[in-house]
Amino acid sequence: MEVASEAKNNASSSFELQQSPPLAEPMWKIILVAAIAAGVQFGWALQLSLLTPYVQLLGIPHAWAAIIWLCGPISGLLVQPIVGYYSDHCTSRFGRRRPFIGSGAGLVAVAVFLIGFAADLGHAVGDSLGKGPKPRAITVFVVGFWILDVANNMLQGPCRAFLADLSGGNARKMSTANALFSFFMAVGNVLGYAAGSYTYLYKVFPFSKTKACDLYCANLKSCFFISVALLLTMTILALTLVHETATTAAPKQPTTVKKGKIPVFGQLFGALKDLPRTMWILMLVTCLNWVAWFPFLLFDTDWMGKEVYGGNVGTKLYDQGVRAGALGLMINSIVLGFASLGVQFLARRPRQVKKLWGAVNFLLAVCLAMTVLITKLAERDRPSTGATESPLVGIKIGALALFAALGIPLAVTYTIPFALASIFSSNSGSGQGLSLGVLNLAIVIPQMVVSVASGPWNQLFGGGNLPAFVLGAAAAAVSGILSLVMLPSPPDDVATKAAIGGFH
Numbered sequence: 001m002e003v004a005s006e007a008k009n010n011a012s013s014s015f016e017l018q019q020s021p022p023l024a025e026p027m028w029k030i031i032l033v034a035a036i037a038a039g040v041q042f043g044w045a046l047q048l049s050l051l052t053p054y055v056q057l058l059g060i061p062h063a064w065a066a067i068i069w070l071c072g073p074i075s076g077l078l079v080q081p082i083v084g085y086y087s088d089h090c091t092s093r094f095g096r097r098r099p100f101i102g103s104g105a106g107l108v109a110v111a112v113f114l115i116g117f118a119a120d121l122g123h124a125v126g127d128s129l130g131k132g133p134k135p136r137a138i139t140v141f142v143v144g145f146w147i148l149d150v151a152n153n154m155l156q157g158p159c160r161a162f163l164a165d166l167s168g169g170n171a172r173k174m175s176t177a178n179a180l181f182s183f184f185m186a187v188g189n190v191l192g193y194a195a196g197s198y199t200y201l202y203k204v205f206p207f208s209k210t211k212a213c214d215l216y217c218a219n220l221k222s223c224f225f226i227s228v229a230l231l232l233t234m235t236i237l238a239l240t241l242v243h244e245t246a247t248t249a250a251p252k253q254p255t256t257v258k259k260g261k262i263p264v265f266g267q268l269f270g271a272l273k274d275l276p277r278t279m280w281i282l283m284l285v286t287c288l289n290w291v292a293w294f295p296f297l298l299f300d301t302d303w304m305g306k307e308v309y310g311g312n313v314g315t316k317l318y319d320q321g322v323r324a325g326a327l328g329l330m331i332n333s334i335v336l337g338f339a340s341l342g343v344q345f346l347a348r349r350p351r352q353v354k355k356l357w358g359a360v361n362f363l364l365a366v367c368l369a370m371t372v373l374i375t376k377l378a379e380r381d382r383p384s385t386g387a388t389e390s391p392l393v394g395i396k397i398g399a400l401a402l403f404a405a406l407g408i409p410l411a412v413t414y415t416i417p418f419a420l421a422s423i424f425s426s427n428s429g430s431g432q433g434l435s436l437g438v439l440n441l442a443i444v445i446p447q448m449v450v451s452v453a454s455g456p457w458n459q460l461f462g463g464g465n466l467p468a469f470v471l472g473a474a475a476a477a478v479s480g481i482l483s484l485v486m487l488p489s490p491p492d493d494v495a496t497k498a499a500i501g502g503f504h
Contacts, residue, residue, distance in 0.1 A: 025166040025242075032238040033162050034180035036101065038188040039231025040155050043108065043148065045192025045333075046223050049301050049326040051115075051145070054220055056302075056313040058119065058141060059133030068142060070451045071149040073444035079153040087158045095244025097162035100154055105235040107151035112228045114144025116208075116221035123212035131314060137212075165244070186337045191230075193330030195223045196301075197323045216319050278488050279421070283442035285357070285483050286417045290443050292364055292476035293413060294450040295468035296371075296406070301325030303465040307375040308399050309390055310382050320390055328403030335407025336414075343415050354487045357416050360409035361480030367406050368473035372466055374398050409476075420487075 055068060083100055090096040114121075122137025123129065163177040195201060202208050202218035205225055209218040296303075304325035305311050311318025343356070377398070378391045390396070421439040454468040 025168065029242045030163060030166050030177045031180060032234075032242055033159060033166065034177060035184050035234045036105075036155065036159050036231070036238055037181050037184040038191070039105075039227065039234045040152055040159075041185040041188025042192040042195075042227045042230055043112075043152060043188075043224070045189045045329065046196055046220070046227060047148075049193055049196040049329050050220050050223065050322065053302055053305060053313065053318070053322050054217070055138075055141065057214075057216065058122075058138050059131075059135075060138060068145060070448055071146045073447035073451070075146075075149045075153045077440070077444045079150050083154050083157050087161060097158040097165065098239050098244055100158040101162065101235060102239055104151045104154035104158070105231055107147055107154065108231055109228050111144045111148035111151055112224040114140055115148065116224045117213075118144060119212040119217055120210055127212070129211060162242075162244075166242070182340070183337075186333055188230075189333035189336075190330055192223070192227065193326045193333060195226060196326030197330060199319070199323055201226075214314075216314075216322075279439075281482070281486050281488070282417065282420055283439060285479050285487055286439060286442040287446050288475045288479035288482070289361060289364075289413055289417070290446040291450060292361075292368065292472040292479065293410075294447050295454050295465070295472045296368060298450070298454065299465040299468065300329065300403070303371065303375075303469070304328070304399060307371075307464060307466065308378050308395065310378065317390065324396065324399070325403075328400045331400060332403045332407045332410070335404050336411050339408045339411035340415065343411050353416060353420065354483050354489055357412055357487070358480045358484035360412045361476050361483060364406070364409040365473045365476035365480065367402055367409070368469045368476060370402055371469045374402065375466060 051068075060068070087096050087100045090099060092099045094102075118137045118141035119127075119134065121140045122134045125136050127134040127136045160181065163181060167177050199215075199219065201222045202215060205218075205222045208221040208225075209215065213221065301322045302325075305313075305318040305321030309317050309321030309324070311321055374395065378395045381392050381395065417439060450468075457467055457471065460467070
């Protein structure tokens, strides 16, 4: 691509590493930095499992709860490339990456305080204790939630760049560093979902339960206390024991960039004009894949509380369903870890890559469609179990099995699209970082659309979460068909190399 070529001639892409140290650092330093991912992912797991029910407890209608989740894709689209660019050009005496990692961790602590104490702060300035909307608490929560997502995105990019810096250009060590980062992400997921599924965690922090903060709120607050403690501990250890060499001068900027402009956005959006056909097909398949995934990632625990357990927001039955959903997500993360190893193995057979992606997209479609069957079975058996009792054991097992099965397509979603982007960009002469940045558009834009449209879409078809899940099933099926019919197979020699080092 001409844009990528020009960027390469003028200056390094803001996604690419610059001024990497000539020698790789000891492995214990890489492990310490990679461990920060456990603290970051702990917080993400809590968001995915507990925050959608929590915003409804504060009085935000279900139809509009998803709009709050716009922060994730928006901050991912804007914050990561900006932070990546400025961390590449940072001349602080503390290093290029460490100031951003430390600032991000500090912002996470601030955000967690605002989210956890939103109900208390809202009540202190005038919110009632009833079940109606709590506008002041909602305001505090939304501010805290946006800060949290921005801070998490501030952390991830510099952490990955720091790992690459520490690898010193050694391909094997860089691959190991990425594998460790993914491993600690899985650890954070399991810990976060386990904490979210435990009902009595608030007893560890008895002060968390207040007049304005019920048991569910107190448990969420306690989970976030543990999350921020883990993140700050890992961050302080890493930044104290692992040092960077200060950069005396910022890398030379492109001569074509106007003062005050960030080159990354010109490269990122300009690259769309010259994308090869293979990248457009990959982006389309990826886009539909995320249209399928995002409704479930938003409403999985809410679905367990409402449709499977039959509870209303704020009731004990609903809370039990949310906890069961968090347990399902923990099981999902365990399956995800093992399935990732299988994807790594299958990716060594390049001609099977698109068949694998197509097959798991159909599995994703079937799993999302099965939410309708599980819901209907739970509704049918509810009169026999009683309106205040949890569903039958078979229904619970079926729902948890669904969460487990979804770990398989999720492993492919987290690996194959990025590896294929690297392969196709290599074949077309494009920059790796630039092409991955373009692929990111196919991930965050569908998330924005789903965040805005899923609530009204669900209301249009009678409320609940099933309409968005059914739409997701259809999107997954179309994604699978396009993957098998239109997506080209990568060449044998390139695909094998990319699979070894890029599937993390």
